[in-house]
Amino acid sequence: MKAAVLGVGSWGTTFAAVMADAGADTVVWGRDASVVEQINSSHRNPTYLGEVALPDAMVATADVQEALDGADLVAVALPAQRLRSIVADFASHVPGDAIVASLMKGIEVNSHLRMSEVLGEVWGVPEDRLAVVSGPNLAHEIASQQPTATVVAASTQSVANRLAEACQNSYFRPYTNIDVPGVELCGAYKNVIAVAVGITSGRGFGHNTTATIITRGLAEIARLGSALGASADTFSGLAGMGDLIATCASPLSRNHRLGNYIGEGMSLEDAIARTGGTAEGYQSSLSISELAAQHGVDVPICDAVVAMLHGGHPIDTIMAALLARPRKAEGE
Numbered sequence: 001m002k003a004a005v006l007g008v009g010s011w012g013t014t015f016a017a018v019m020a021d022a023g024a025d026t027v028v029w030g031r032d033a034s035v036v037e038q039i040n041s042s043h044r045n046p047t048y049l050g051e052v053a054l055p056d057a058m059v060a061t062a063d064v065q066e067a068l069d070g071a072d073l074v075a076v077a078l079p080a081q082r083l084r085s086i087v088a089d090f091a092s093h094v095p096g097d098a099i100v101a102s103l104m105k106g107i108e109v110n111s112h113l114r115m116s117e118v119l120g121e122v123w124g125v126p127e128d129r130l131a132v133v134s135g136p137n138l139a140h141e142i143a144s145q146q147p148t149a150t151v152v153a154a155s156t157q158s159v160a161n162r163l164a165e166a167c168q169n170s171y172f173r174p175y176t177n178i179d180v181p182g183v184e185l186c187g188a189y190k191n192v193i194a195v196a197v198g199i200t201s202g203r204g205f206g207h208n209t210t211a212t213i214i215t216r217g218l219a220e221i222a223r224l225g226s227a228l229g230a231s232a233d234t235f236s237g238l239a240g241m242g243d244l245i246a247t248c249a250s251p252l253s254r255n256h257r258l259g260n261y262i263g264e265g266m267s268l269e270d271a272i273a274r275t276g277g278t279a280e281g282y283q284s285s286l287s288i289s290e291l292a293a294q295h296g297v298d299v300p301i302c303d304a305v306v307a308m309l310h311g312g313h314p315i316d317t318i319m320a321a322l323l324a325r326p327r328k329a330e331g332e
Contacts, residue, residue, distance in 0.1 A: 001025065001166050004071040006087065008035045008060060009277065010048040010139035012077030015103055017143060020058040022169040028060045029067035036060040052143045068093040073101065073166055075133070076119060079278045080106025083118055091123045101131040101163055105187035106280040107287035114184040127155050131163050132180055134187040135238040136246035138253065145171040151239040152176050153183040175238060182230030183239040186221055189288055191281030192302050193217035194247040194255035199308065199315060202263020213301060214248050220299045227295040255281040268309055282309060300325060
């Protein structure tokens with residue numbers, strides 16, 4: 001199998017390494033010529049992954065046509081909110097029979113589309129060739145070949161199986177799922193919850209608060225997912241609870257770091273700059289809040305993140321309002 005990965009950030013580079021280690025003929029594309037050169041010359045990506053060694057068989061290119069030519073699988077790991085503008089001109093280069101996999105975790109602002117839906121719309125790819133990879137996928141740990149599992153989702157089991165086969169190796173274990181909306185919603189929403197956890201950590205609160213936000217955040221994800229027709233089993237699995245734990249608990253999570261800086265009193269602009277890379281939860285909080293309102297679903301933690309990050313409301317005021325909400329049974 002020839003695999004093309006678009007994006008030489010931490011996760012794109014890491015997933016390319018995963019597939020190379022699984023035996024795929026893998027090329028990764030990026031716009032930053034210096035990163036491309038470093039991958040090819042030293043088998044490192046110091047800009048995003050430090051001194052982690054990359055497979056010798058993996059190559060990089062700044063020529064998107066070269067990357068996509070003859071690809072059986074095209075995996076995309078680009079900033080969610082800029083995806084449409086970055087890849088719009090690539091459609092003619094995408095092979096007509098390739099599986100197109102989204103590695104991204106976001107909901108597009110304004111359109112409220114999931115990332116696989118954006119790729120399908122921009123490239124004219126039918127639903128039965130679209131797939132998603134999601135789960136507890138902290139790039140640095142996987143690039144260091146620490147054992148992890150993930151979810152590969154597609155609308156048909158055969159496509160999910162093909163993608164899973166292409167990325168399974170000695171340290172990366174994929175499980176398949178046909179609940180694409182549920183898997184993608186979990187991936188996007190957990191970033192918002194991680195921002196909320198980071199804010200409380202920056203405020204000096206401990207594990208009780210973190211556990212409260214994670215569990216009530218999962219309840220929000222499940223409520224909205226149910227309204228969107230997702231499978232209930234998805235939320236307790238790797239794409240749901242698994243990814244939520246990893247992203248909320250790890251200092252490697254950009255969304256957690258962003259929230260932590262804001263909780264410490266940093267301005268949003270400074271926190272974004274200090275975090276480095278892309279913290280998708282910042283923008284996806286808006287999309288998810290709007291999507292939930294359209295479906296009449298209560299999402300107080302997401303709404304609180306929107307109020308703090310986008311509305312400029314004081315953190316302590318928003319936290320007090322959350323705790324003062326009317327009591328109810330846990331399962332409501």
